[in-house]
Each structure stands twice: as structure tokens, then as C-alpha cells.
Amino acid sequence: MExxxxxxSKAKLRRRKFVNALMLSxxxxxxxxxxxxxxxxxxYTTGAGLSSLNLDFxxxxxxxxxxxxxxMANAIVGTLILIGIGSVIGIPIGxxxxxxxxxxxxxxxxxxxxxxxxxxxxxxSIIIGIFVYGIIVLPMKKFSALAGGVALGILMIPxxxxxTEEMFKLVPxxxxxxxxxxxxxxxxxxxxxxxxxxxxGIITGILLAIARxxxxxxxxLFTAFGNSFWSSSLDEPxxxxxxxxxxxxxxxxxxxxxxxxxxxxxxxxxxxxINLIVRIITRQKYENTV
Amino acid sequence: xxxxxxxxxxxxxxxxxxxxxxxxxxFKNVTLIFAFIIIFLVLWIIYELYKDAEPSRDRFGWSFIxxxxxxxxxxxxxxxxxxxxxxxxxxxxxxxxxxxxxxxxIFLSEIAHRYIKTTFSFLIEILAAIPSxxxxxxxxxxxxxxxxNTVQPFLQSTLGFLPFFKGTNYGYGMLTxxxxxxxxxxxxxxxxxxxxxKAIPQSQREAAYALGATRWEAIKMAxxxxxxxxxxxxxxxxxxxIGETMxxxxxxxxxxxxxxxxxxxxxTMASVIANEFAEASGSLHISALIEVGLILFxxxxxxxxxxxxxxxxxxxxxxxx
Numbered sequence: 012m013e014x015x016x017x018x019x020s021k022a023k024l025r026r027r028k029f030v031n032a033l034m035l036s037x038x039x040x041x042x043x044x045x046x047x048x049x050x051x052x053x054x055y056t057t058g059a060g061l062s063s064l065n066l067d068f069x070x071x072x073x074x075x076x077x078x079x080x081x082x083m084a085n086a087i088v089g090t091l092i093l094i095g096i097g098s099v100i101g102i103p104i105g106x107x108x109x110x111x112x113x114x115x116x117x118x119x120x121x122x123x124x125x126x127x128x129x130x131x132x133x134x135x136s137i138i139i140g141i142f143v144y145g146i147i148v149l150p151m152k153k154f155s156a157l158a159g160g161v162a163l164g165i166l167m168i169p170x171x172x173x174x175t176e177e178m179f180k181l182v183p184x185x186x187x188x189x190x191x192x193x194x195x196x197x198x199x200x201x202x203x204x205x206x207x208x209x210x211x212g213i214i215t216g217i218l219l220a221i222a223r224x225x226x227x228x229x230x231x232l233f234t235a236f237g238n239s240f241w242s243s244s245l246d247e248p249x250x251x252x253x254x255x256x257x258x259x260x261x262x263x264x265x266x267x268x269x270x271x272x273x274x275x276x277x278x279x280x281x282x283x284x285i286n287l288i289v290r291i292i293t294r295q296k297y298e299n300t301v
Numbered sequence: 302x303x304x305x306x307x308x309x310x311x312x313x314x315x316x317x318x319x320x321x322x323x324x325x326x327x328f329k330n331v332t333l334i335f336a337f338i339i340i341f342l343v344l345w346i347i348y349e350l351y352k353d354a355e356p357s358r359d360r361f362g363w364s365f366i367x368x369x370x371x372x373x374x375x376x377x378x379x380x381x382x383x384x385x386x387x388x389x390x391x392x393x394x395x396x397x398x399x400x401x402x403x404x405x406x407i408f409l410s411e412i413a414h415r416y417i418k419t420t421f422s423f424l425i426e427i428l429a430a431i432p433s434x435x436x437x438x439x440x441x442x443x444x445x446x447x448x449x450n451t452v453q454p455f456l457q458s459t460l461g462f463l464p465f466f467k468g469t470n471y472g473y474g475m476l477t478x479x480x481x482x483x484x485x486x487x488x489x490x491x492x493x494x495x496x497x498x499k500a501i502p503q504s505q506r507e508a509a510y511a512l513g514a515t516r517w518e519a520i521k522m523a524x525x526x527x528x529x530x531x532x533x534x535x536x537x538x539x540x541x542x543i544g545e546t547m548x549x550x551x552x553x554x555x556x557x558x559x560x561x562x563x564x565x566x567x568x569t570m571a572s573v574i575a576n577e578f579a580e581a582s583g584s585l586h587i588s589a590l591i592e593v594g595l596i597l598f599x600x601x602x603x604x605x606x607x608x609x610x611x612x613x614x615x616x617x618x619x620x621x622x
Contacts, residue, residue, distance in 0.1 A: 030515075042413075126609065131339070229546040257547065260442075283427060
């Protein structure tokens with residue numbers, strides 16, 4: 012080899028090393044960039060939310076503009092009611108369909124269900140709002156808590172179906188065989204052995220679905236609508252935290268903005284706590300199995 | 302032989318002959334009914350949207366998609382401005398999010414130490430879990446102000462000669478919405494790209510190292526091999542961006558216009574539904590909004606199916622999850 016090609020390759024090597032260092036540091040930088048908005052939103056919401064959060068917020072009704080005080084008690088209760096209705100619809104459908112896919116279904120059917128749950132996850136939540144408007148609000152001729160709850164329930168289904176299926180598949184086949192060998196019937200095996208083993212995983216999925224549903228705004232705008240007063244009947248419009256935040260956020264009043272920040276703080280804490288719980292549960296499970 | 306068991310298929314092949322099979326049959330069919338509810342639900346949503354959009358479909362036909370006019374008072378409806386707003390804001394989001402997401406995915410799968418990886422993955426999950434209303438609220442009060450006072454004056458003074466950066470500086474507009482959307486879709490693109498990178502066998506990187514490749518060159522190999530899966534992740538992110546409602550509604554300015562400048566306010570399909578549906582004037586207005594929803598549904602459906610197909614075939618290729 013001539014000297015020429017060696018010096019050339021040295022220069023080339025230097026360039027390659029430089030590109031290597033540059034690209035790797037760009038990756039680290041992009042990781043940091045991603046975290047900045049998260050930290051900013053988290054601390055800003057916490058700061059602005061905590062300063063206007065007090066006991067009244069949890070016990071009082073919203074006050075009209077100009078009046079001091081007031082809270083979001085009806086919206087908090089409203090969100091709980093809506094999630095309750097949503098859970099009644101979403102959890103059974105999610106778990107039972109997940110069981111069918113994991114335990115009984117043929118591969119083709121399983122793939123169809125998998126595809127459709129993906130479709131359901133991908134549908135913009137506002138479309139679910141339109142759908143529920145068509146099937147419940149129009150026939151009843153009014154906005155209602157029921158309609159809002161159904162919308163949230165539909166949004167919860169795909170998450171729960173998928174997590175049930177995945178958790179069922181993690182349960183070792185030997186457990187089922189042991190149960191069947193003892194003469195336990197197939198369905199008792201599924202319910203008392205497999206479901207119980209997979210339960211903690213399924214619960215994490217349900218928690219995540221609830222956290223997502225609690226923050227949903229778009230499907231509630233024209234189903235549950237909103238309400239400035241107490242309402243607990245299912246056929247009346249009902250208030251919810253996210254819709255209340257939206258109405259306050261786009262209003263021009265400082266006082267209402269502060270209330271909205273307090274509501275946002277509650278939502279963000281809920282999301283954070285639920286994700287943390289899920290993380291802890293899944294980590295314990297992971298460590299146990301390994 | 303009373304127990305027949307074949308692991309390569311699924312669990313369905315376990316057959317057990319017990320005294321009474323009736324409860325088993327009932328249980329199986331009950332779960333089957335619930336599985337059918339999902340199929341039924343998706344079909345029902347499609348049917349309901351199609352049916353409720355009928356007055357508008359009959360009245361405007363295909364011109365609904367190509368017409369810019371949206372005037373409830375004159376009963377004239379066309380969705381072009383909203384389609385434009387949705388497409389452009391989503392593309393801006395994708396252009397910003399793509400390099401960053403890939404960077405984070407590489408960081409998580411190839412570079413980061415185990416503990417940093419766990420913490421970071423958790424933070425990214427949180428970023429994905431923050432409700433869109435909070436992004437919007439933060440967008441109005443913090444981010445739009447920042448855009449108006451800092452970013453957009455800078456863009457106008459440096460690149461102002463381009464038509465994309467002309468016009469009045471409100472702080473609300475296509476670019477602001479695009480950036481907020483980028484923040485929101487980064488977690489999903491990152492998470493799936495990371496899984497796709499992880500699915501590439503380690504031996505491929507080792508082979509690259511053995512040939513004298515630098516770390517980045519080895520990563521580039523892995524990226525090339527994972528490209529169809531990563532494309533799937535990106536398309537999935539696009540689907541999310543197109544359907545995103547609240548955050549965009551709050552920062553895009555909600556003005557039905559088609560302007561070359563990305564600093565100008567615009568309007569998206571999801572936003573117009575969110576803003577006008579509850580107070581729609583008359584049944585034709587509602588029907589037109591539902592047709593906008595129908596278009597939105599079809600677009601997201603096609604995009605998501607394509608994305609899932611890409612991801613599905615990519616995971617099957619390496620058979621690792």
C-alpha cells in the first residue's frame with residue numbers, strides 16, 4: 012500500500028469518528044428536548060394549580076364571574092359518575108372479548124379482533140362523540156350523563172381487550188393443564204385460575220384506560236355537555252373536569268383561568284399517580300417472574 | 302387420550318371430556334358474544350356516520366371536499382379549508398417530531414444505561430398520558446405567548462422573505478398547533494420505533510462492529526433494517542395528529558382560511574366539529590359537520606390500517622416482540 016492511501020484512510024477515520032460522536036450526541040440532545048415540555052407543563056400546572064387550589068374547590072359549585080370563591084365540586088362528581096358509567100360498559104366488554112380472543116378464538120378471528128381494537132384506538136375520540144350523539148342524544152332529545160358515559164366506555168374497550176389478551180397469554184400453559192388434570196371444567200379454569208393469575212396485569216390496563224377516559228374532553232362536548240349545577244341523574248347534562256377546564260380556559264376571565272389551572276393540576280396528578288402505580292405493579296410482577 | 306394439546310396453535314386445542322359440557326359451552330359463547338360486540342360496534346359507527354351525513358352528502362356530493370365555502374347562514378358547506386388545515390398542521394408536526402423521535406428511540410434502545418432507560422421510558426409514557434386539554438391550555442397561556450414574543454418575530458426577521466413566514470403574528474396558528482402536535486405524537490413514534498430497533502437482532506450490530514464500523518454506523522445498519530417498522534410508527538403518529546382535537550382547537554386560531562403562511566390562523570376538521578357541533582344551526586349544519594367527521598374517520602382509518610400493516614409485517618419478520 013502506498014503512503015497516500017494510509018493518510019487518506021486516517022482522514023476518513025477521523026471523519027467517521029466525528030460523525031459518530033455528532034450523531035450520538037444529537038440523539039442524547041433530542042432525548043433532552045423531548046423531556047423539556049413535559050417538565051415545563053408539569054411544573055407550570057403544579058405551580059398555577061396549587062396556588063388556586065383550596066377546600067372550596069372540592070366542595071363548592073362554580074360561581075358566576077365576579078363573585079369570589081366557588082369550586083368545581085359538581086365537575087369532580089360528574090367525572091366520577093361518567094367514569095363509573097364508562098367502566099360498567101368498557102370493563103366487561105373489554106375483559107370478556109379479551110378472554111375469547113386469548114382462550115378460544117381461531118387465529119384469523121383473533122387477528123380480526125386485534126385489527127378492530129386497533130381501529131377503535133385510532134378513531135379520533137371526537138368521532139365517538141358524534142356516534143353517541145346519533146344513537147343516544149338525538150333519540151333522547153337532550154344531552155345526558157348517560158351519553159357521556161357511553162362515549163367514555165367505548166373509548167375504554169380497546170385498551171382493556173388488548174391488555175386482557177396479552178396478560179392471558181403470559182399465563183403459563185402448565186397452570187391450565189394442572190387445573191384441567193384435576194378435573195376442573197374449562198370455564199372454571201379460565202375464571203378461577205387464568206383470570207386470577209392475570210388479574211393484576213388486567214387491573215393495570217383498566218387503570219390506564221380510566222386515566223385516559225378521565226382526561227377526555229372532545230367526546231363529552233356534545234354528549235355530557237356540561238352543567239353549572241349539581242346533577243346526579245343520568246338523563247340530565249352533567250359537568251366534568253376536562254369540559255369545565257375547556258370552558259374556563261377559553262373564557263376571558265382571570266378568576267376562571269385560575270380555577271381551570273386547579274382542575275388541570277388535579278387531572279395531571281391523577282395521570283401521574285396512576286402511571287406510577289401501574290409502573291410499580293408491573294415492575295414487581297416482572298421481578299417475580301424473572 | 303383425553304387431553305389433546307398443540308402448543309404451536311393456541312389454547313383452543315385443549316379438549317377435555319367431562320360429565321357436563323353445558324357450562325363450558327355457555328361461557329364460551331358468552332365471551333364470543335362480547336367479542337362480536339366489538340365487530341358490531343365498529344360497523345355501527347361507520348353506518349351511523351354514513352347515515353347521519355346523508356342530507357349533506359345528497360346536497361353537496363363530491364364538491365363538499367373541494368369547496369372552500371363554509372357558511373352556515375347561507376347553508377353552504379365545503380370542507381376544503383378544514384382538510385387543508387388538518388393536513389398542513391399534521392405535516393408540520395411530523396416534520397418536527399420525526400427526527401426528534403428517532404433520536405430518542407436510538408437513545409433508548411442503543412445508548413442509554415439501564416436505569417436512565419427505565420426513567421426515561423416512564424417520562425415518555427407520562428408525556429403520552431397527559432390529557433390533550435392540558436396541552437391546549439398550556440398552549441394558550443404559555444406556548445402561544447412564547448411563539449408570539451420570541452419564535453415568530455425571529456422567523457419573520459430571518460426568513461420573512463419566504464411566503465411561509467409572512468403575515469400577522471398572532472401567536473396562534475398553524476405553526477404553533479404543529480409544534481404542540483409534535484410534542485403530543487413524539488411519545489408514540491418513539492415507543493414504536495424503539496421496539497422496532499430492539500427487534501433487530503444484536504448479531505447484526507456485532508457483525509457491523511466486527512467489520513470495523515463505528516457505533517453510529519452500526520446503528521445506521523439497524524435503522525435501515527427496521528425502516529418499514531419505523532415508517533409504520535411514523536404513519537401511526539400521523540394518524541394521531543390528524544385526529545387530535547382539543548389541543549389543536551385551542552391554539553390554531555380557528556379561522557377558516559387557506560393561506561401560504563404557516564404563522565396564520567387556520568382551522569382543522571376535528572376543531573370545527575368541536576366548536577360548532579353543540580350549537581349547530583339546523584339539521585343541514587349538523588349533517589355537514591358529521592360528514593366532516595366521516596371524512597376524518599375514513600382518513601384516520603386508512604392511515605392507521607396502513608401503519609398497523611407495516612408494523613405487523615415488520616414484527617413478524619424478526620419474530621421478536
